[in-house]
Structures are given as structure tokens and as C-alpha cells.
Amino acid sequence: MMQMTQWSNALLDGIHSLEGGILPSLVSAPELHSEGIPANLPGAWVGLVGDRLSLQLGLVAEFVTLELLTANMIGKRDNLTDVEITDAIAEVVNVIGGVAKRMIIETDPSLRSGLPMFLFGRLRVPTGTTSEVFRLSTALGELHLVSISDGGDER
């Protein structure tokens, strides 16, 4: 059985893991955000689905913040295209999801990662799911890391 804190810790490890090579000095102390999923913010999502767990992980923010994050990541400041931004942010959430998956794989060895996708609008949250939001204050702006889980009694 996976506890909520185990998943939360896995996500936070995923965030902190970016601070080395990919995104230096990214994150200050994350805060758990109890106000629900921020409305209508763009961002990238990746699914982790197994026999016992089903999780959607998203990284959402104001578009200008996603632009800055992309610039920081790929080292290009000017004339960023939407394709470059959506690609970079999808990869960030993919990496965070991968780290989290490695930490919880024993809970559900059948867990598989999907391909990340970028959404310009809000993800529709199915009823009967549980969501958590971490607010991350960074030098680039505020980011929200969202997890939506449908693990039934396994959570």
C-alpha cells in the first residue's frame, strides 16, 4: 500500500533532482497548496498507470514562467517558439515523473509511464480522484506541481 506521504516525498525528490544538471537553482522550499488545482494554467502532464495505481502528474504555471524555464533549460533567450516551450516543459515533467516512479515502483511493479503531453487549458479532473498541489517559488516564477491519483484503497 502506498501512503500519501510516500507519493509526496517521491514528487519532491523528483523536483529536487532537477537542481543538479538540468535546472540549476530551480526550487525553494515547496509548499503544499490546499486550494486545489490552479485554474486554466498551461503545463505538461504525464501519466503513470499500473494494476494498482493510476497517477497523473502535471507541472503548470503562467506561460511567461514556462518560457523562462525553457530558456533556462535550453540556453536560448530570444524567439522561443511554442514548440520549444511545450517540448521542454513536457520533458521536465517526464523527468520528475521518472524519478517518482523509481521511488514507488515497489508499490506497483506493473507501473508504466506514458508519453508526456502539453495542455494549454486546465486538465479535467475526474470525480473520485485525489489531488495534491505543491507550490514552488523559484527565481523564474511560481510553478505548481500537481498530482491526481486514482489508487482507490491502495492510497
Place this chain on the structure above:
Amino acid sequence: MRILVVDDSRAMRLIVMRQLRQAGFDSAEFIEAQDGVEALQRLSESVVDLVLSDWNMPEMNGLEFLRELRSQGEQVPFGFVTSEGTPDMVRLARESGASFLISKPFTPDNFRDALDAVGVR
């Protein structure tokens, strides 16, 4: 040295190439591909000294790409650079002919250590 970098994310390909340069491969020539199908095409056009590939990609994923490569008798050193990295996937990678698996995120030291271990310098 010529290195083929395969990842469906252009951003990640840029980061991999940047960190390889920081790891000492600053004079390497890089060839890029966005999935296994394109990578096989690149390999039909050029001889490379090393292949670094993502695992999860559309069209042809990294494992399928590696297996196709080995089935053709191609023995170029091959490493996965992937957000995956569960024990089962590491085992699958090795059984299929990969020399190493580097989990994202990574640092230049990860590349230096992995490539030193397989004699790629």
C-alpha cells in the same frame, strides 16, 4: 568521435549534448534523431562511435531500436539516457545489448563515469 543522440525531446537532446561537452567530449560531432526509426536512418547514412538513446519515444522506442540494431549485427556501444531506470528496465537494457543506463536527471559526471566504464573516451 561521432555520437548519435536519440530523444523525442529536442530540449533533452540539447541538454545531453551540452553535458557531454562539459564531460570532456567537446570535440565530438553530434548527430540527432527523434525516435528509433529516424535513428536507424541516420545510422544507415553515417558511422558513429556511440549511441545514446531515450527509452520512451513514439514510432519506435529505445528498446525496439536497440534490438533492431543488434539484430542487424551492429555492435556500436549503446547507452540509454532515460527517465526510466527501474531494476527490471536496467536488466532488460543489459540483456538487449546496452552498455549502460543513465537515469534522468543526470550530470556531466554521470556521462564521464558511464563512458569511462565502457572505454569510450
